[in-house]
Amino acid sequence: MKQSIAKQFLGVCVGLCIAQTTFAIDTDSxxxxxxxxxxxxxxxxxxxxxLNQLQSPSEALSVLPRDGAGDQVNWVKALNNGNIKPRINIRSNTQTEVLDLDVLLRNTGEMGMVNFPHKQHTEWLICSNCHEGIFKSKAGATKFSMYDILNGEYCGRCHGAVAFPLTECNRCHNVPHTAIAAPAKAN
Amino acid sequence: MGRHIENHQPVIIRNLMVWLILLLSLLTLLAPFSVHAEYGDVVFNKRAEKAGVRPVIFPHWFHRIRYKCNVCHSEIGFKMRAGANDIFMANIKNGKFCGACHNNQIAWGAENCHLCHSGLPGLNSGIRGGDTTAGPGKW
Structure with a gap:
């Protein structure tokens, strides 16, 4: 009996070693x-x-902050950490004006509410990229659904192939409806 | 005594099988780590192949390391919709679209045809999201 337990223990140890080695190789590759x-x-x-002249993606991207989706780079972090210093203009005096203003989208059905941060967006874009073409400036004036976004409209113009993909539901739907409870009725 | 051992052997084997299954499950759980990044590359092939050159592959990742989105999508005027920009080589040589930078001043010039026209023959135009998103509008 003791022998059989010992054998099993040994088996588990060997198994874990193999698993770890496999994982290590997997991660390395x-x-x-x-x-x-x-x-x-x-x-x-x-x-x-x-092909031997163009930069390889791994050379450029593997040194940037990692993300778990899309092109696997956390571009907001890369910019904020100073890992990259992209130019904001080439010929005019265009300046990005960072706007620190969050907009809460409440009408999100069963999903959490969406907190839209202007800050991270205006670090990459200028106002006219979105306003008034894709979104009206007045909060609540632009009506759109997740279906539109999945079809590449509104947020889906960028979020999908270029900005983090639409499989990352909770990155946008990140405010529980309970966070802002309806004001209690006066007693 | 002999019967005692006979009764035990199958139990050990069964237990080993359990461990083996657990081990395989563990390895299966680690499998998602072997996904590939999606580049958001744009393929331009409305005219390229008809004109006898390879399709153009535009890498968003390469450009966004060096320029913020607004440079191309505001200053230069690329619409944020793959296929919405009607680009002729003549425009580029006149400093429009890609030619705003690819002019041998900011970046290498348009005479380096092969650096942009580097795509596989037969590619369809459009943006490539990959297997996680399938790209905008492809759900």
């Missing part, structure tokens, strides 16, 4: 294969003459 090389991205022609 991820560091290289997570950002597919251009020749393997199914877009670039591996036979083309440009």
């Amino acid at each position: 991820n560091a290289n294969s997570f950002w597919l090389p251009l020749a393997q991205d199914e877009l670039h022609d591996p036979a083309g003459p440009a």
Whole structure:
């Protein structure tokens, strides 16, 4: 009996060792294969003459703050940490004006309410990128649904392929309805 | 005594099987780590291949490291909708669209055809989200 327990214990130890090694190899290979090389991205022609001249995504992106979705880079953090210093203009005197103003979208059904932070958006964009074309400036004046967003309208103009993808529900729907309870009726 | 051992053997094997299944489950749980990043690349092939060159692959990631969104989507005037920008090489050579930077002053010039026209033949135009999002409008 003791022998069998010992055997099982040994088996578990060996199993965990194998699992850890496999995981370690997996993680190591991820560091290289997570950002597919251009020749393997199914877009670039591996036979083309440009491939040895263009920067590889892993070289540029693996050093930036990681994210768990999309292109796996937390761009807001990359900007705030100073990992990247993107230019805000090329020929005019365009200046980004950071606006620290949150807008709460309450009509979100069963999902949590959406807290839209102007700050992170205005660090990348200027007002006219969204206003008055995609969104009216007056809060509540633009009516849209998740269906529209999934179809690439409104927030979906950027969130999807370029900004973090729409599978990240809770990053936007991050305020529980209970957080702002309806004011209690006067006694 | 012999019967005693006979009764125990299958139990050990069964237990080992349980551990093996647990181990496999653990490995399966780790499998999602092997996903690939989505680049948000835009393919331009409305005219490229018809004109005898490879499709253009525009990498958002490369450009956003160096420029904020508003530079292209406001100053240069690219509409934030793949397919909405009607781009001719003549425009680029005249300093419009990509040519606002790709002019041998800010970035390499438009005579380096192959650096942009680097796509696989037969690609459809549009933005690529990948297998997690499938890109805007593809749900």
